[in-house]
Amino acid sequence: MAETVSVQLTVNGQRREGRCETRKLLVDFLREDLGLTGTHVGCEHGICGACTILLDGEAARSCIMLAVQGEGAELRKIEGLMENGKLHPLQEAFHEHHGLQCGFCTPGMLMTALDFLRVKPEPTEAEIREGISAVLCRCTGYQGIINAVKAAAPVMRGS
Ligand code: FES
Numbered sequence: 001m002a003e004t005v006s007v008q009l010t011v012n013g014q015r016r017e018g019r020c021e022t023r024k025l026l027v028d029f030l031r032e033d034l035g036l037t038g039t040h041v042g043c044e045h046g047i048c049g050a051c052t053i054l055l056d057g058e059a060a061r062s063c064i065m066l067a068v069q070g071e072g073a074e075l076r077k078i079e080g081l082m083e084n085g086k087l088h089p090l091q092e093a094f095h096e097h098h099g100l101q102c103g104f105c106t107p108g109m110l111m112t113a114l115d116f117l118r119v120k121p122e123p124t125e126a127e128i129r130e131g132i133s134a135v136l137c138r139c140t141g142y143q144g145i146i147n148a149v150k151a152a153a154p155v156m157r158g159s
Pocket residue numbers: 040041042043044045046047048049050051052061062063064
């Protein structure tokens with residue numbers, strides 16, 4: 001049987017620990033070992049952005065990292081966006097502006113938009129287009145997503 005190692009990290013403010021093989025991808029560890037299936041996995045080679053999480057505050061693709069590389073890290077994932085039973089302003093805006101259809105890209109899109117608005121709190125539409133181009137969406141044609149990020153920006157600046 002393959003040898004396993006312990007991986008300890010913080011996810012959405014909670015200390016979590018699991019055991020896995022050293023070759024295991026971070027996204028698979030989060031989904032399979034910690035049961036946090038909110039983060040989706042698509043291409044598994046860093047292209048589609050579905051697996052995007054915040055790692056120590058910055059957007060990262062969890063499918064091109066090993067779980068062991070996450071040791072000691074602070075992760076923020078889609079399950080932690082909603083607070084006190086209230087949707088995050090970005091989630092509200094995606095809902096209101098039709099920023100999703102099937103929802104497959106949505107967790108990665110939201111985490112990418114969250115990081116984007118941290119870096120660029122007052123973006124132009126062109127900057128939003130570029131910022132969210134890191135995540136592929138097969139359904140929406142992107143306009144609803146762009147409108148949602150634009151609408152969420154002033155709300156987030158005020159909060
Ligand atoms: S699943 Fe990670 S970038 Fe596509």
